[in-house]
Amino acid sequence: MNPTPLYSYASDPAWADLLPLPQDDGQYPLAQIAYTEEYTEAMSYLRAIMAKNEHSPRVLQVTAHIIEMNPAHYTIWVYRAKTLFALSATGEVQLGRELEFLNDLALRHQKNYQIWNHRQTVVEAIAAAAAPAEQEQLVREEKEFMNRMFEQDGKNYHVWSYRQWLVRRFEAWDGELSFVSALLERDVRNNSAWNHRFFVVFGGGGMDARQQGEGEVVEEVVEREIAFIEDAVFIAPQNASAWNYLRGVLKKVHRPLSSVESMCLGYAPLDNPDKITSSHALDLLADIYAEKREEHGKAVKALELLAAKFDPIRANYWNYRVGLVKASV
Amino acid sequence: MPQRLRVRSKRPKVFFTHNKMSATSSPSSPKAPSNSTTRTPSTPSEVFDDILSSAQPPPTYSQQTWNPSNPYFPHYHNQNMSTTATTPPESLIPPTPALFTTRPILQDTLKTLSSKEQLSTAEICMKYLSNPSDPFPILSRREHIAFLKSGVLGVQNGKLREEMVALDASRPWIIYWCLQGLVSLGVDVGKYRERVISSLQPLQNESGGFGGGNGQVSHVTASYAAVLALAVVGRGEDGDEEYGEALGIVDRRAMFRWLHEIKDWESGGFRVCVGGEEDVRGVYCALVILALLGLPTSGNLTQGTKEYLGRCQTYEGGFGATPNGNEAHGGYAFCTLAGLCILGEPAVVLRKYLDMDRAISWLSARQYAPEGGFSGRTNKLVDGCYSTWVGGCWALIEAGINGPQDENEEKLGEKEVGGLRDKPRKGPDYYHSNYILLGLASTQNYFYYTSSPIPLSSPPPSPNRGSGDPPLPLTAPFLWRYSPRIPSNTPNVAEAIVKDMPAWPDDVTEEDLLPGQEVESDRLKVHHPIFNIPFERAGEIEAWWKGKVGF
Numbered sequence: 001m002n003p004t005p006l007y008s009y010a011s012d013p014a015w016a017d018l019l020p021l022p023q024d025d026g027q028y029p030l031a032q033i034a035y036t037e038e039y040t041e042a043m044s045y046l047r048a049i050m051a052k053n054e055h056s057p058r059v060l061q062v063t064a065h066i067i068e069m070n071p072a073h074y075t076i077w078v079y080r081a082k083t084l085f086a087l088s089a090t091g092e093v094q095l096g097r098e099l100e101f102l103n104d105l106a107l108r109h110q111k112n113y114q115i116w117n118h119r120q121t122v123v124e125a126i127a128a129a130a131a132p133a134e135q136e137q138l139v140r141e142e143k144e145f146m147n148r149m150f151e152q153d154g155k156n157y158h159v160w161s162y163r164q165w166l167v168r169r170f171e172a173w174d175g176e177l178s179f180v181s182a183l184l185e186r187d188v189r190n191n192s193a194w195n196h197r198f199f200v201v202f203g204g205g206g207m208d209a210r211q212q213g214e215g216e217v218v219e220e221v222v223e224r225e226i227a228f229i230e231d232a233v234f235i236a237p238q239n240a241s242a243w244n245y246l247r248g249v250l251k252k253v254h255r256p257l258s259s260v261e262s263m264c265l266g267y268a269p270l271d272n273p274d275k276i277t278s279s280h281a282l283d284l285l286a287d288i289y290a291e292k293r294e295e296h297g298k299a300v301k302a303l304e305l306l307a308a309k310f311d312p313i314r315a316n317y318w319n320y321r322v323g324l325v326k327a328s329v
Numbered sequence: 330m331p332q333r334l335r336v337r338s339k340r341p342k343v344f345f346t347h348n349k350m351s352a353t354s355s356p357s358s359p360k361a362p363s364n365s366t367t368r369t370p371s372t373p374s375e376v377f378d379d380i381l382s383s384a385q386p387p388p389t390y391s392q393q394t395w396n397p398s399n400p401y402f403p404h405y406h407n408q409n410m411s412t413t414a415t416t417p418p419e420s421l422i423p424p425t426p427a428l429f430t431t432r433p434i435l436q437d438t439l440k441t442l443s444s445k446e447q448l449s450t451a452e453i454c455m456k457y458l459s460n461p462s463d464p465f466p467i468l469s470r471r472e473h474i475a476f477l478k479s480g481v482l483g484v485q486n487g488k489l490r491e492e493m494v495a496l497d498a499s500r501p502w503i504i505y506w507c508l509q510g511l512v513s514l515g516v517d518v519g520k521y522r523e524r525v526i527s528s529l530q531p532l533q534n535e536s537g538g539f540g541g542g543n544g545q546v547s548h549v550t551a552s553y554a555a556v557l558a559l560a561v562v563g564r565g566e567d568g569d570e571e572y573g574e575a576l577g578i579v580d581r582r583a584m585f586r587w588l589h590e591i592k593d594w595e596s597g598g599f600r601v602c603v604g605g606e607e608d609v610r611g612v613y614c615a616l617v618i619l620a621l622l623g624l625p626t627s628g629n630l631t632q633g634t635k636e637y638l639g640r641c642q643t644y645e646g647g648f649g650a651t652p653n654g655n656e657a658h659g660g661y662a663f664c665t666l667a668g669l670c671i672l673g674e675p676a677v678v679l680r681k682y683l684d685m686d687r688a689i690s691w692l693s694a695r696q697y698a699p700e701g702g703f704s705g706r707t708n709k710l711v712d713g714c715y716s717t718w719v720g721g722c723w724a725l726i727e728a729g730i731n732g733p734q735d736e737n738e739e740k741l742g743e744k745e746v747g748g749l750r751d752k753p754r755k756g757p758d759y760y761h762s763n764y765i766l767l768g769l770a771s772t773q774n775y776f777y778y779t780s781s782p783i784p785l786s787s788p789p790p791s792p793n794r795g796s797g798d799p800p801l802p803l804t805a806p807f808l809w810r811y812s813p814r815i816p817s818n819t820p821n822v823a824e825a826i827v828k829d830m831p832a833w834p835d836d837v838t839e840e841d842l843l844p845g846q847e848v849e850s851d852r853l854k855v856h857h858p859i860f861n862i863p864f865e866r867a868g869e870i871e872a873w874w875k876g877k878v879g880f
Binding site for chain 2: 194309
């Protein structure tokens with residue numbers, strides 16, 4: 001059918017010294033895959049080269065070939081990384097070229113763990129040998145490439161994890177806040193961007209005080225973030241991302257929930273349920289009122305509205321919360 | 330020996346997973362007469378038919394299922410229920426609850442990419458859920474069995490199609506997904522035991538652990554899937570002296586040594602392989618391997634791990650892949666909660682290391698209406714696999730709130746092809762099939778943590794441990810029990826609607842099924858809430874390693 005003859009390791013003199021090693025699938029194997037001849041051959045030469053523990057330029061050829069057919073083959077990636085570093089140590093390979101190889105793959109395979117772990121290893125190695133100015137250039141290019149990835153999928157978990165590693169590793173916080181603000185401008189419901197905002201604003205620290213980045217958060221920063229949330233909620237009151245972020249900020253800076261009561265009432269006037277536009281505001285109000293015994297009635301009312309009308313799919317949860325309020329008396 | 334810390338809540342017990350249709354009294358009514366013309370009602374409309382056509386008091390099950398005060402059934406309030414009619418008038422066929430056929434009451438006007446994708450998914454699901462001819466599809470057991478059998482036995486010449494090369498580094502996973510899915514559907518997978526052993530043996534490395542295929546380096550998720558697959562197929566026939574427990578093929582000593590290699594002593598986490606990424610999948614998989622193989626806890630292999638898991642909780646209340654600021658995600662939530670529950674009693678470890686209130690809030694926010702299914706992250710779409718990753722968290726959360734319970738407290742009251750899928754308009758696959766079935770099975774059972782081991786049908790071999798043996802392994806995950814509950818007929822099941830595709834070869838026979846398993850029923854075989862293997866296997870495996878001396 002296909003007139004173009006496929007490349008064959010068997011007919012390439014550069015591979016003539018190797019005896020291809022077949023795969024041992026055991027007797028009557030289950031879940032056996034009907035490999036193409038191309039894959040079977042490439043794998044058998046790779047096994048042969050791995051058995052010799054050889055780290056030569058032709059390893060890069062066969063690993064790239066297999067990765068093209070199966071980018072989730074983690075063994076190939078680990079062996080390729082070892083080979084790259086061996087060849088780079090002797091000056092036979094420029095690690096920067098590897099990033100170009102990865103760019104092309106990453107754009108075509110969005111859901112892949114190995115590409116990003118490999119990229120992290122390679123960037124770490126490049127940075128180790130780079131001058132500060134070269135490092136800055138590297139980080140800038142990495143961020144540019146990630147922006148291309150985010151154009152395809154603004155919520156790609158692997159890319160976001162990589163970005164957080166990169167930003168923390170190279171202290172590359174500059175520009176991150178305007179970057180997430182721009183993404184949120186495009187889609188205010190992009191929760192990955194909100195999550196990154198939290199990461200950036202609080203210096204990479206999570207909710208745990210023992211992590212780095214804990215310290216006094218300046219008042220202006222808190223005010224800026226609350227103003228940002230207010231704007232976001234105004235254009236989309238039912239956006240869970242913004243409300244979750246609000247709770248996260250308040251808890252992180254130890255502000256009481258009651259400090260946002262009036263904002264919540266704007267979206268969830270308890271005395272006028274027909275005007276309620278946000279179930280998340282109701283949820284927050286319920287927590288605010290649960291803190292004061294004399295306001296428990298209002299907390300229960302908010303929760304009952306959620307269970308019966310505004311978020312009935314979570315009725316079991318809202319009723320559980322009613323139980324907590326009543327039990328706390 | 331240290332006294333077991335008992336945490337008992339003063340509050341009434343909490344049961345999130347009991348949906349509102351199930352009742353509080355014990356379903357102990359006499360069984361409906363069983364003959365060729367009657368069978369267990371499986372869909373709401375069938376249940377309803379049964380109520381109407383039965384002159385005898387209907388099974389308690391049916392009464393519980395139709396509670397007119399249930400807000401899930403808003404259309405139902407006005408129905409004139411007659412219990413004497415022999416044929417139900419057409420208008421009394423219960424419609425799908427409005428919650429699942431109408432858009433949410435609160436919707437923002439602002440349109441963004443996220444809201445457009447959400448709306449189109451909701452519309453597709455509503456179309457399926459509003460289908461008047463089949464609002465509650467019955468589980469297509471035969472078709473799903475055929476689909477999952479094709480995963481282990483191949484589709485042509487005993488092999489999987491060449492596109493499956495993408496899973497060439499995940500072959501133990503395919504075997505586990507398909508076998509556990511088959512067990513859930515009531516299939517006796519014991520007949521695959523020898524082939525599972527011969528398939529996985531070449532994947533085990535002398536230096537410890539299993540690779541995703543022959544000649545591949547050891548990987549913790551491949552090792553986890555291999556251990557689960559071996560656990561699922563279990564023990565050989567009487568007189569099979571060679572292996573006994575299929576897990577016997579695992580070189581436990583080498584596995585133990587290899588787990589030390591992938592442990593990150595600084596963070597408390599585990600890498601997925603030497604040179605690979607580190608995240609909470611690595612931790613959960615390593616802990617399951619430790620627990621199921623009964624490996625010792627000496628050597629500080631679990632040092633810092635509870636703290637690592639606790640730090641994965643994010644400002645949203647959910648759990649990220651690592652403690653480094655990743656976004657909260659349903660898959661990592663299950664890994665974190667189940668990981669902690671392997672390391673200790675749920676009510677102790679979950680309360681100590683997590684903000685339970687925020688975790689519960691975030692988990693409950695994963696369920697969407699009208700779709701009925703769970704999403705993995707805030708403002709992302711529902712996906713059937715989160716029936717397990719998110720749905721499976723609820724048993725652990727409940728145990729974390731309720732504390733240990735005594736055993737006697739348990740009495741609480743598309744049809745062409747098989748395979749289950751992410752969501753309508755996606756194709757079925759083995760991964761989603763298994764995790765959707767496990768998720769459905771979670772809604773059919775109540776899981777709880779107790780303080781005594783799972784009783785065995787046969788007494789365990791007498792412990793014959795030497796005095797110099799290392800401390801006993803992780804026992805907490807073996808202290809779970811379950812109680813079967815009435816089938817949950819919520820429209821979550823609708824995610825299991827199968828797509829029109831050319832039929833697979835139908836080679837499923839009644840002989841595939843375990844005795845007593847009916848084809849025409851949605852009832853699935855119960856699994857273990859932490860290991861996701863058949864429930865009774867956990868106790869048997871514990872007895873197996875307890876009977877071993879040292880490694």
